[in-house]
Amino acid sequence: AQTVTQSQPEMSVQEAETVTLSCTYDTSESDYYLFWYKQPPSRQMILVIRQEAYKQQNATENRFSVNFQKAAKSFSLKISDSQLGDAAMYFCAYAGGFKTIFGAGTRLFVKA
Amino acid sequence: GAGVSQSPSNKVTEKGKDVELRCDPISGHTALYWYRQRLGQGLEFLIYFQGNSAPDKSGLPSDRFSAERTGESVSTLTIQRTQQEDSAVYLCASSLEVRSYEQYFGPGTRLTVT
Numbered sequence: 001a002q003t004v005t006q007s008q009p010e011m012s013v014q015e016a017e018t019v020t021l022s023c024t025y026d027t028s029e030s031d032y033y034l035f036w037y038k039q040p041p042s043r044q045m046i047l048v049i050r051q052e053a054y055k056q057q058n059a060t061e062n063r064f065s066v067n068f069q070k071a072a073k074s075f076s077l078k079i080s081d082s083q084l085g086d087a088a089m090y091f092c093a094y095a096g097g098f099k100t101i102f103g104a105g106t107r108l109f110v111k112a
Numbered sequence: 113g114a115g116v117s118q119s120p121s122n123k124v125t126e127k128g129k130d131v132e133l134r135c136d137p138i139s140g141h142t143a144l145y146w147y148r149q150r151l152g153q154g155l156e157f158l159i160y161f162q163g164n165s166a167p168d169k170s171g172l173p174s175d176r177f178s179a180e181r182t183g184e185s186v187s188t189l190t191i192q193r194t195q196q197e198d199s200a201v202y203l204c205a206s207s208l209e210v211r212s213y214e215q216y217f218g219p220g221t222r223l224t225v226t
Contacts, residue, residue: 033213043201045217091154095213098168100145102155 002027004094006103013082021077021106023092032096034075040088116218124224133189133221137206147203194225
């Protein structure tokens with residue numbers, strides 16, 4: 001069975017600095033997708049970035065980028081130039097075989 | 113267009129009562145998912161619907177939980193004889209189809225069982 005592990009329950013970053021959130025997963029499939037979702041206090045889950053497993057190039061969306069290491073089954077999220085509005089829970093998700101599995105989440109605090 | 117909507121936003125019920133939670137997916141999205149999120153935890157998959165195919169109910173925690181979907185529109189999640197451990201936020205999401213995987217979430221229903 002597939003699993004997703006986020007080993008950092010909480011992270012903290014100074015405004016304008018860079019932070020990296022870790023995610024590892026386990027699967028025997030070769031075709032799958034990986035996602036990072038953000039959940040602010042409003043509870044609304046927002047898609048931050050997606051990565052197709054067949055693509056070697058790391059996905060980038062403005063200040064958000066990933067480091068996808070397929071062989072190591074690692075999918076970390078880098079947030080550059082952190083802003084106060086980035087404070088939220090971040091969930092890593094694996095999608096494949098008609099299922100999406102979420103990690104336990106990392107709470108990100110941003111200090112002014 | 114409009115996003116995924118859920119109602120009610122909050123629901124407080126007494127132990128033993130039945131509750132119905134509603135989800136309106138994005139128009140044109142054939143796949144619809146229900147998740148449960150306990151306080152401070154991740155998302156727990158409950159059920160998904162894909163078009164007219166039989167739903168995948170493998171995540172439903174007990175036979176007190178059931179869900180229906182009419183065609184490719186509204187879905188209701190019903191919890192019978194609620195228990196205190198059912199207290200959680202129930203999130204609904206939709207996607208173009210189950211293989212597209214990119215899910216759009218509603219704001220959730222916070223259920224409190226007293």
